[in-house]
Amino acid sequence: MPVRPGTGRFLVLACVFVCAACGLVYELELVAFASYLIGDTVTQASVVLSVMVFAMGIGSLGAKRLRRHTAVGFGAVETLLALVGGCSAMALYAVFAWTGGWGGLWAEGPRCLLVAFSLAIGLLIGAEVPLLMELIQRIRRQDAPTAVADLFAADYVGALVGGLAFPFVLLPFFGQLTGALLTGTVNLVAGGALVLGLFRRDLTRRARWSLLLVGLTVLGVLASAAALSADFERAARRAVYGTDVRVAVQTGVQEVVLAGGTDGRPLDLYLDGRLRVGGQDARRYHEALVHPALTGPHARVLILGGGDGLAAREVLRRPGVRRVDIVELDAKLVRLARSDPGLAAANGHVYADPRIHLTIADALGWLRTAPGASYDVVIADLPDPGITASTKLYSEEFYGLTRRVLAPGGRLVVHAGSVTTRPRVFWTVA
Structure with missing residues (x-):
């Protein structure tokens, strides 16, 4: 040696x-x-x-x-x-x-x-x-x-x-x-x-x-x-997401990719490779998610997830909304929703509205300490239940905690996916 x-x-x-x-x-x-x-x-x-x-x-x-x-x-x-x-x-x-x-x-x-x-x-x-x-x-x-x-x-x-x-x-x-x-x-x-x-x-x-x-x-x-x-x-992202990719960042929670959204092009938002906002259909998704839940008292609204601000945009379109609390895990996604020209234009610059109150936290953990009977509507704008990390947000504990924060007669709306293309996911949520 x-x-x-x-x-x-x-x-x-x-x-x-x-x-x-x-x-x-x-x-x-x-x-x-x-x-x-x-x-x-x-x-x-x-x-x-x-x-x-x-x-x-x-x-x-x-x-x-x-x-x-x-x-x-x-x-x-x-x-x-x-x-x-x-x-x-x-x-x-x-x-x-x-x-x-x-x-x-x-x-x-x-x-x-x-x-x-x-x-x-x-x-x-x-x-x-x-x-x-x-x-x-x-x-x-x-x-x-x-x-x-x-x-x-x-x-x-x-x-x-x-x-x-x-x-x-x-x-x-x-x-x-x-x-x-x-x-x-x-x-x-x-x-x-x-x-x-x-x-x-x-x-x-x-x-x-x-x-x-x-x-x-x-x-x-x-x-x-x-x-x-x-x-x-960059070349691989163009192959996956198309040639209009403007922003691709690893936030620590997920990868956020924005394509289009400027110069008249429709905005596509991908989170961890999955399309969350899809061009011309973006309004349809959030309209269908939000508005049925607001057909009743809706002065106080809680949005779990939804850091992109698109669900909040639909909520603020309804008269009578006094306060909207957003609980979002990804602070960098919120920063993009505030500053990116395409995403901020798509959400109508909702974070400038004084009725919006933002908390950066895990939704399930936040619900455990939230005051009871506080909200007329809870909107669960959360990642797909087919993603393992998100399954806790579709659990019985999650629904029980959500029920506790709802006022009497309050309503909860949950994203469940497509009953035709992903029936197992849909019926698991149901």
């Missing part, structure tokens, strides 16, 4: 820590992207995690064949994992954007690619631990229980850090595409540094140069993809 055994063990365990963090980020990246592109978070998470855990077992078995060439085998695994994991989000988005809407066989393209990436990443992650176990034993022989305990302690702590880094650092500050590419880069640098630095004497001259050149090539691919990610996202 070029360093003392204690230092060598520390470096191997540090590499275990980094690899575990990167591996969990890859898993979470696939789950997040699949939920966003395909929907139904529970199903996508179950598919990704079950396929990946199965593949990890197969990868661990396959790693036994690499024991004679542990160092070069680990270097090759990390290089391939960095390439596959780092590019997985971009590849999924590309397939969804340019083939996902074609129908027929191509309609299953994103789902098939999701399974393929889960399988490939799982195989490579599974091969890491046996190879790292062999490498740490080459530094200093230990009894098996102690070595396993050290290795898995570093592995689990790394997984914790990766699991927390994804939602709180990578996603908000780098986005899904650049975050995955950055994770692949970190993975490659950590694995390459360990093999080419600490275990370089285990490699032949040819193996050292091969790993170095391939690693630099993969690093170049990841860096190029990161440099082009903004252009790629």
Whole structure:
């Protein structure tokens, strides 16, 4: 070893820590992207995690064949994992954007690619631990229980850090595409540094140069993809949403995309890839949602969701409305509703009306502390019940809390989707 055994063990365990963090980020990246592109978070998470855990077992078995060439085998695994994991989000988005809407066989393209990436990443992650176990034993022989305990302690702590880094650092500050590419880069640098630095004497001259050149090539691919990610996202969004995309922001709660809405073009509002306001039909949706509920006392109105201001616009069109409370989770969506020229024009600049009172909060949590019998009408302008994160807003607890805040004879209106195209969602709400 070029360093003392204690230092060598520390470096191997540090590499275990980094690899575990990167591996969990890859898993979470696939789950997040699949939920966003395909929907139904529970199903996508179950598919990704079950396929990946199965593949990890197969990868661990396959790693036994690499024991004679542990160092070069680990270097090759990390290089391939960095390439596959780092590019997985971009590849999924590309397939969804340019083939996902074609129908027929191509309609299953994103789902098939999701399974393929889960399988490939799982195989490579599974091969890491046996190879790292062999490498740490080459530094200093230990009894098996102690070595396993050290290795898995570093592995689990790394997984914790990766699991927390994804939602709180990578996603908000780098986005899904650049975050995955950055994770692949970190993975490659950590694995390459360990093999080419600490275990370089285990490699032949040819193996050292091969790993170095391939690693630099993969690093170049990841860096190029990161440099082009903004252009790629714009092109993919145009393929998904059309050529009129003006605004695309990740708010921390959801992705908000605005298309059209200026120069006489109809406005389209997409939340997490799902159309919420559709061009010429936008008024029809909110008129149908709001006005039937206002055929009675409606001096005090509560809107749950509806941060775009479009439901509030319809409420304020009715005489006799004295106060409208809006409870919206996404502050950045409200900011767009105030400032974006297309969306502000569509909602009639409702946030300038003194009758509007805004609260940024989760609807269910806010209802738990709201005063009873406070509202004549409650309008639940909430995300589709087919989205797993929204199911609590269609639960018995939600309806019970809503009933508590309604005045005697008050009315609740709920978005339930189409009875013809999505009958299961509709009748679940009913």
